[in-house]
Amino acid sequence: MKETYYNKEDLKKFGEITEWQKELGDKFFDYYNSVFKEGALTAREKSLIALAVSHAVQCPYCIDAYTTDLLKKGVDEEQMMEAVHVTAAIKGGAALVHGVQMMNQVNDKLM
Amino acid sequence: MLKSLKRQNHKLSSPEGQIEVLDDAESINIPSFEDKMADIGFSQFKPTGIEIFQVNVGKMCNQVCAHCHVDAGPDRKEIMTKETMQQCLDAIEGTDIKIVDLTGGAPEMNPHFRWFVEELRAIGKDVIVRCNLTIILANPKYNDLPEFFKKHKVNVVSSLPYFTAKRTDAQRGDGVFDKSIKALQMLNAVGYGKEGTDLKLDLVYNPAGAFLPGDQETLTAQFKRKLLEYDIEFNDLFAITNLPVSRFLEYLVKTEKYEDYMHELVNAFNPAAAAGVMCRNTLSVSWDGYLYDCDFNQMLELKVNAPSHISEFDLKALSNREIILNQHCYGCTAGAGSSCGGATT
Numbered sequence: 001m002k003e004t005y006y007n008k009e010d011l012k013k014f015g016e017i018t019e020w021q022k023e024l025g026d027k028f029f030d031y032y033n034s035v036f037k038e039g040a041l042t043a044r045e046k047s048l049i050a051l052a053v054s055h056a057v058q059c060p061y062c063i064d065a066y067t068t069d070l071l072k073k074g075v076d077e078e079q080m081m082e083a084v085h086v087t088a089a090i091k092g093g094a095a096l097v098h099g100v101q102m103m104n105q106v107n108d109k110l111m
Numbered sequence: 112m113l114k115s116l117k118r119q120n121h122k123l124s125s126p127e128g129q130i131e132v133l134d135d136a137e138s139i140n141i142p143s144f145e146d147k148m149a150d151i152g153f154s155q156f157k158p159t160g161i162e163i164f165q166v167n168v169g170k171m172c173n174q175v176c177a178h179c180h181v182d183a184g185p186d187r188k189e190i191m192t193k194e195t196m197q198q199c200l201d202a203i204e205g206t207d208i209k210i211v212d213l214t215g216g217a218p219e220m221n222p223h224f225r226w227f228v229e230e231l232r233a234i235g236k237d238v239i240v241r242c243n244l245t246i247i248l249a250n251p252k253y254n255d256l257p258e259f260f261k262k263h264k265v266n267v268v269s270s271l272p273y274f275t276a277k278r279t280d281a282q283r284g285d286g287v288f289d290k291s292i293k294a295l296q297m298l299n300a301v302g303y304g305k306e307g308t309d310l311k312l313d314l315v316y317n318p319a320g321a322f323l324p325g326d327q328e329t330l331t332a333q334f335k336r337k338l339l340e341y342d343i344e345f346n347d348l349f350a351i352t353n354l355p356v357s358r359f360l361e362y363l364v365k366t367e368k369y370e371d372y373m374h375e376l377v378n379a380f381n382p383a384a385a386a387g388v389m390c391r392n393t394l395s396v397s398w399d400g401y402l403y404d405c406d407f408n409q410m411l412e413l414k415v416n417a418p419s420h421i422s423e424f425d426l427k428a429l430s431n432r433e434i435i436l437n438q439h440c441y442g443c444t445a446g447a448g449s450s451c452g453g454a455t456t
Contacts, residue, residue, distance in 0.1 A: 042329075043326075043329075044329060068322055071318070071320065071322050072318070072322055072323055072324060072325035073325040073326070073329060073330075074273075074316075074325055074329065074330045074333045074334075076273075076274075076275055076278075077277070
């Protein structure tokens with residue numbers, strides 16, 4: 001099998017992180033599971049946020065996991081792509097808003 | 112239009128070919144379903160009673176759906192005869208079995224369908240018909256089906272895997288979504304699915320791929336909202352898991368998703384769902400009159416552990432039979448559970 005840094009099968013082993021640090025691992029997974037429960041936001045809304053964040057942090061495991069989760073939840077392709085555009089808008093906006101810093105610097109340096 | 116697996120002489124068109132794949136649990140490293148059930152106290156799995164009599168009146172269908180566990184289609188000629196229907200009527204008349212669930216194929220394509228519904232109603236049975244919707248528009252002779260269903264107060268249960276054309280057509284064939292919408296509007300027009308009527312119109316959702324259905328309540332709310340854009344109303348939505356049988360099994364094997372899907376089913380095994388599976392209160396009859404624990408066992412030709420033909424119907428023996436389990440049963444026990452009536456927990 002071709003060796004890569006990311007291996008799809010590793011996602012299934014995520015729970016194994018508790019084997020080397022049980023207390024913190026258990027706390028993390030308890031917290032994680034609580035976060036995604038129905039609350040002031042619906043579980044569906046939380047999964048859409050997770051999909052957008054997965055793209056922001058460019059985590060292939062998270063992208064696979066939340067795409068599948070959203071399919072199960074009945075979310076359609078257009079809605080998922082809109083969530084990714086939210087990521088792109090914020091990431092693109094975050095880059096561009098620094099243009100103001102560049103402009104400030106230019107204005108400061110030039111006569 | 113696609114050909115059925117049978118017409119293609121595909122290996123997975125035969126029950127033996129399918130069971131050979133399903134039985135090989137070891138190579139994909141999953142436990143046997145029987146062992147899994149024994150672990151939760153069901154070393155012998157028995158019915159709780161027979162409440163639903165499900166009759167598959169034939170494999171002929173006007174559609175060839177990519178996931179169909181019946182391998183139904185226009186090229187399938189197996190049809191229940193009027194004599195076998197009469198045997199069904201004789202068997203259940205006067206019993207406590209209250210509900211008769213008619214399925215296929217497209218059950219309406221059986222030439223004795225309407226007679227059978229009338230006779231079932233005459234002996235006091237509630238009738239469910241699993242209508243694929245497009246049959247209503249397939250030929251002028253079917254256009255009055257909504258009126259026929261209304262006249263006999265039939266509970267219409269219809270598949271609509273998604274509220275967009277793209278996903279629906281990918282599973283059920285080109286143009287099916289638009290025709291289904293039109294048929295639903297026709298059913299609504301005679302009162303089906305409308306508040307204040309006793310004409311029940313339920314939808315069946317099943318995933319358009321190798322994943323489990325999500326929460327039934329959430330999906331219902333989404334479908335209600337989306338279908339209202341077409342002025343369509345319905346009563347309940349049943350979220351059903353695709354079982355690894357026939358065409359869906361073939362899809363899983365062909366796309367190399369079989370192992371992952373089986374693992375997903377096993378990992379989602381839910382003891383509460385296992386206790387409430389439909390084979391505990393259902394009996395399934397095939398087009399040729401044989402008896403099975405469910406429609407899936409029927410397709411795998413796993414006959415009941417009791418006198419197994421409608422001509423030798425023995426309610427007492429059937430009520431005490433041991434249900435036949437196999438690896439495909441993981442589909443009914445995953446997550447919230449799955450049955451012809453949707454989630455079981």
